[in-house]
Amino acid sequence: MGLHETNLLSKQASLGITRGVLASLTGMSETVLCRGLSGSRPLTSVDIISLNKTLNDLSEIQRIIYPLKLPLSDVASLKILLAKFRDDGLDRIVDATIVDDLRREIAAIQAL
Numbered sequence: 001m002g003l004h005e006t007n008l009l010s011k012q013a014s015l016g017i018t019r020g021v022l023a024s025l026t027g028m029s030e031t032v033l034c035r036g037l038s039g040s041r042p043l044t045s046v047d048i049i050s051l052n053k054t055l056n057d058l059s060e061i062q063r064i065i066y067p068l069k070l071p072l073s074d075v076a077s078l079k080i081l082l083a084k085f086r087d088d089g090l091d092r093i094v095d096a097t098i099v100d101d102l103r104r105e106i107a108a109i110q111a112l
Helices: 003-015 019-026 030-038 045-065 075-088 096-111
Strands: none
Touching: 003 030, 003 045, 019 030, 019 045, 019 075, 030 045, 045 075, 045 096, 075 096
């Protein structure tokens, strides 16, 4: 297992996200992801970049919405949150109004 895989595993564990959810968010097959993270079959550089970006973005969203938690088992909701985060950009989402809106959206998702 290489440095990239170790870094990705650390970020995954920090968030508490499953490999299945992470695979769904990045469009990878869970088998490819599991083999890559275990070191039995190397991940492509494109896969590593995609996984790293997704994990970094989720970490940043979690930081912004704290004390609320990400809906880590709800792939559809996570995809919506990632799209909103990426479309609006970090400088816009940090705006207090956007953060309040995002917190309300997540609270509504968690209430379901």
